[in-house]
Amino acid sequence: MRTLRLSYQPWNYKRGSAGKKFEHALKAHFEYDAVTFATGREALLALLQSFHLPTGSEVIVQGYTCVVVPNAIHAAGLTAVYADISEDSLNLTVESVEAVITEKTRVVICQHTFGISADAKALRALCDEKKIYFIEDCAHVLPDTDGPQEILRHSDFAFASFGRDKAISGITGGAALSRNQKVTLELRAMYTHAKDLSFWEIVKLLEYPARMRNIVRPLIGKGLAGPALKVLKALKLFTPILEPEEKEGTMTRTLHRMPNVCAELAMWQLSKLKQINDHRRKIAGIYLEHAKSVGWPMLESLATSRQPPAASTILPLQKFPMFLKNASHVRRELKKKNIHLDDGWTGCVVCPDDVDMSATGYLDGSDPHAESASKRILSLPTHPTMTEEQARELIEILDPLIHHA
Ligand SMILES: Cc1ncc(COP(=O)(O)O)c(C=O)c1O
Incomplete structure (x- = not known):
């Protein structure tokens, strides 16, 4: 609004x-x-x-x-x-x-x-x-x-x-x-x-929430969200988070100012930071409690926090990570149910997985823990629009898949 x-x-x-x-x-x-x-x-x-x-x-x-x-x-x-x-x-x-x-x-x-x-x-x-x-x-x-x-x-x-x-x-x-x-x-x-972003670039950014809400999201269940996003990108009506050149390892040295209108939005969000973080804590807490009770394979640092963790000691996670041997299989199964957990942070040490690795300076095999984690990770969303009910539904769908992992 x-x-x-x-x-x-x-x-x-x-x-x-x-x-x-x-x-x-x-x-x-x-x-x-x-x-x-x-x-x-x-x-x-x-x-x-x-x-x-x-x-x-x-x-x-x-x-x-x-x-x-x-x-x-x-x-x-x-x-x-x-x-x-x-x-x-x-x-x-x-x-x-x-x-x-x-x-x-x-x-x-x-x-x-x-x-x-x-x-x-x-x-x-x-x-x-x-x-x-x-x-x-x-x-x-x-x-x-x-x-x-x-x-x-x-x-x-x-x-x-x-x-x-x-x-x-x-x-x-x-x-x-x-x-x-x-x-x-x-x-x-x-x-x-620093330069200003162009008027057109700012318009595209401002229209992003409405385009996602009115065009892309309604098509998710029909398997048409991906093609719709491609069309929006081809028509240059959608600013991707990463430009193709960035995936090839390029960034220009030109600095730009944060548009005034974006600063106004971010300032409003900053005034609600505690509320936004508390929401993430709540959703992460739901996953955490369940993960502990049924033994989901998750990060040691999250698993060993106080039992049961006080609300304020739960981290405001951007996503809740777990490790599974068959993480990609679980994601594919979820996709069939119209749940998309591909967040660009799977199967890559420098993410997303379609980056030109030769341009990143990363040498294959040099960070074995990062490589292993990125292959086995499955991250659950905690974003501001996610409800507690949706988190519980996701847990219910995931449980049988994780037990067979
Ligand atoms: C770990 C990390 N650092 C820095 C950035 C850069 O943030 P921005 O997308 O605002 O350039 C991102 C996100 O893209 C990120 O994931």
């Missing part, structure tokens, strides 16, 4: 007061200076550029990440080096980072995969010891007053995404977060020179 109302105010699309207000709101919430850009990947690029590192400096990133992360590293003239993850948390560990540190390492990017907090304190300590910049990638989660406490506490630099499926959404958007005055000034200078 809010998107619809804002779409009737074309004079407010590109520029206005929302961007600055949103940056102030981010600062008030997270205690970092915030500078907004059109996407999280651009915010990361801006941060990396603000460090002025020698070309070819190495940036450690985890195996099991999105291709836009190494793309931003490469666009900044740096080299992505992959460290393995722990299969207990889907995140970096001190040991896996130490294993790939060289004298060229200048940055470590710590991703809190799907909202599971990485051990940011220990990773920061390692980075301080080695004089390496430490960046938190908060694309999958933003903390509220109930946590996760470890996130956005131990870093001087971080970035957030306000894309469609993120912790809070402005349909598109990102923010570079800094606790270093010099870097903040650099970021502000980059923002001043």
Whole structure:
């Protein structure tokens, strides 16, 4: 509704007061200076550029990440080096980072995969010891007053995404977060020179929710949603999350401003962050309780939380991950029932699975835990439109499939 109302105010699309207000709101919430850009990947690029590192400096990133992360590293003239993850948390560990540190390492990017907090304190300590910049990638989660406490506490630099499926959404958007005055000034200078998205690009983004609601979703049951999406893309009426060139490893160095209208949407969502996270906690809690009671194979870090976990200790997961030997088979069976759990994070160490791996710098076999996890993972949705009833229905459908896994 809010998107619809804002779409009737074309004079407010590109520029206005929302961007600055949103940056102030981010600062008030997270205690970092915030500078907004059109996407999280651009915010990361801006941060990396603000460090002025020698070309070819190495940036450690985890195996099991999105291709836009190494793309931003490469666009900044740096080299992505992959460290393995722990299969207990889907995140970096001190040991896996130490294993790939060289004298060229200048940055470590710590991703809190799907909202599971990485051990940011220990990773920061390692980075301080080695004089390496430490960046938190908060694309999958933003903390509220109930946590996760470890996130956005131990870093001087971080970035957030306000894309469609993120912790809070402005349909598109990102923010570079800094606790270093010099870097903040650099970021502000980059923002001043950043371009606006075109009017047409903004219209397409604003119409995305309505197109999904009115055209794509009604066709899901009829098996026509995929073709409808292809037609919308071919007619350039739909902005994909990843452009074809990005899947080939390319990102331009041009930075764009977050459209004013998207900043206004994201600011409204930020004011409801606790509510949005609580919804994710509730849905994740339903999966967790059931998973524990019937022994679903899930992540150790989730399984060993307090019994029964207090509502506030459940993580606001972006999705609830499990490991199955036959995850693809389960997804195919669910698809027959019109339940689509393909989220682009399966079967790939640099995701999605149709990325040109030769452009990512990942060497096959170098992160065995990431490879193994990505093959066996099945992630259950927790998104804001999902109801508790739908989560329970999904559990009921999944149970017989998982027992035969
Ligand atoms: C782990 C991770 N980091 C960064 C990003 C970048 O966010 P954005 O889509 O806003 O560029 C994404 C999402 O695409 C992501 O999944």
